Amino acid sequence: MDKLHDSLLLQILSQLDDSADVARCRVAYKPFNTVFPDLRSINLQCSKIWYTDSMSRVSKSKSFMSVFLDIISKLDTVESVSIIHEDPYSVMLPGLEGDDLTLQNRFVQEWVPMVSKSLQSLCLSGFPYSFIVPLISKHCHNLVNLHLTYAWLSVVTMNPMPMLTSLTLEYTDLEDIHLNELNKGFPNLQHLDLIGVRGLQNPKIHLLNLQTCHWAEHHHHPQSSLTLITPNLTTLVIECVYPAEIHVEAPMLSEFQLSVNTVKHPGALIVKKFENLKTVWLDSLCIGSLLSEFPITKTVETLSLDSENEEPTDATDSKFTIGKVLMVFPNLSSLCIYSGAWSELEACLNSEDRESSDGKIGLKTICAYLKLVDPSLTFSSVSHVLDQCLGLSEVSLLIHVDVADTESKNFMSKCMAHWPGLKWKWGRWSDDMEESWITDGMSN
Known part of the structure; x- marks a missing residue:
């Protein structure tokens, strides 16, 4: 050494x-x-015990605040700061008040000006102060990346931050009026993540330079609408429990992932100028209903379908068929159906209202995740899908690891014998492991 x-x-x-x-x-x-x-960087992990001891008036241990200030005072240049509480939610509970809150306020106000000139990235978890964004905007003019978790935000006195290009807010309280101010205060924002943000009713994201956006609403209080006016957006991920009306104006959007955690009517999806959409991922407890809400989109080439409902029993409201998929996405070339969505497809197989395709489609490849609960029913489903896709060239089937090897091999042999002209791949899957391919490019 x-x-x-x-x-x-x-x-x-x-x-x-x-x-x-x-x-x-x-x-x-x-x-x-x-x-x-x-x-050039500080990354301080604050355990729950260390934080509690730091707030204690009788503790003799060195507080995380004093350790942090000692480190930061000795560094020549600080470009990145991250302070992560092990249990940030506990910091937001009513127990933090009076002198404790004053101490926390002074701590933040003391070190932020010290690093303001060189700071480019800041991540704070468990600092529940409404003044945190105005404080940062006042001093950190070169900040590029900001990540805040568990905070109460107010941006009433915030200064514009034209250098900021990436913003992540997780489990924070934010009102519509404050989100509107963020639209104005971060004019050059390119990456926006709003995860579990509370307090928004009719949120509107209007950012001209935004390129990627992840919206995750984890609460059981439906909003009236979500509006995105983002002319340069290319990637959009929306997760919601109770879906709102979703208004999207994003002519450059090429990748869209929509996850709806409800079996009820998924709400209105109002889309304008989906002119370049190439890749779509849909996840819902009722894929058939969600497909019914999605506008016919001729530009999509790659589609993935997923569902948390692994054992659907009633296909009345769903009517999920391959015909419906091809009607919504007529120029699809690659389709992936995960196990939950495939289970819904099997549940709809025997419904009277079976849509069919005329075979004039461009679908070339299909990948499916199967459980083989009823091998004969699954084979019928595979047959129903493949017989409608006359242009198909490659099929990949992943069978769950719980299925016996003999049963899996027999199922694959039957498929390959029935459709000898296709290129076949098959392998194993489970939720706890990566896909394992047993054969690659095998044909009969």
Whole structure:
């Protein structure tokens, strides 16, 4: 160790995930002190016990605040700061009040100005202050990436932050009026993640430079509508429990993932200018109903269908058929059907209202995740799908690992014998492992 070059020592410190470990290394091995000031990032992991002790007036342990301030005061340049509470939700409980809240306020107000000139990335978890965004916008003019978790946000006195290109808000409280201010205050935002944000009723995202957006609504209170006016958006992910009306104006959108966690009517999907959409992922407890809401889109080439409802019993409201898929996406070339969606397809197989295709389609490849609960029914489903897809060239079937090898091989042999002209691949899958392909490019 005594012969290690300074550059290697700095690399060792840079690889540590927790800045508390950096402090321990400095105590254990003095040469680390020489290179320590050249570190450019701080990543402090605050355990629940450490945080509780830090707030205690009788604790003799060194608080996480004093450790952080000691580290930050000795660094020459700070480009990235991350403070993560192990249990950030507990910080937002009513127990944090009075002197404790004042102490936290002073802590944040003390160090933010110290790193303002060089700071480019900031991640704070469990700092429930309404003033945090105005404080950051006042001092950190070069900030590019901001990630806030478990906070109460207000942007009434926020300064514009034209350098910010990436924003993530998780489990924060934010009202519509504040979201409107964020639209104005971050004019050059390119990446936006709003995960479990509470308080929004009719949110509107109007960002001219936004390229990717992830909206995840995890609460059981439906909004009236969600509006996105984003002329440069290319990737959009929407997850919701009770879906709202979704208005999308994104002419450059090429990848869209929509997840609806309800068996009820999935709401209105109002889409304007879906001119370049190429890849779609739909996930719902009722794929058939969700397909009914999706507008006919001729540009989509790749489609994935998934469902959390692994054992649907009533196909009355769904009527999920391959014909419906091809009607909504007439120029589809690649289709992937996961096990939950395939179970819904099997449940709809014997319904009287079976849609059919005239075979004039461009679908070339199909991949399906199967459980083989009833091999004869699954084979009928495969037959129903493949017989409608006259242009098909390749079929990939992944069979669940719980199915016996003999049964899986017999099923595949039957499929290959029935459709000898296709290129076949098959393998194993489960929720706890990556797909394992047994054969690749096998044909009969």
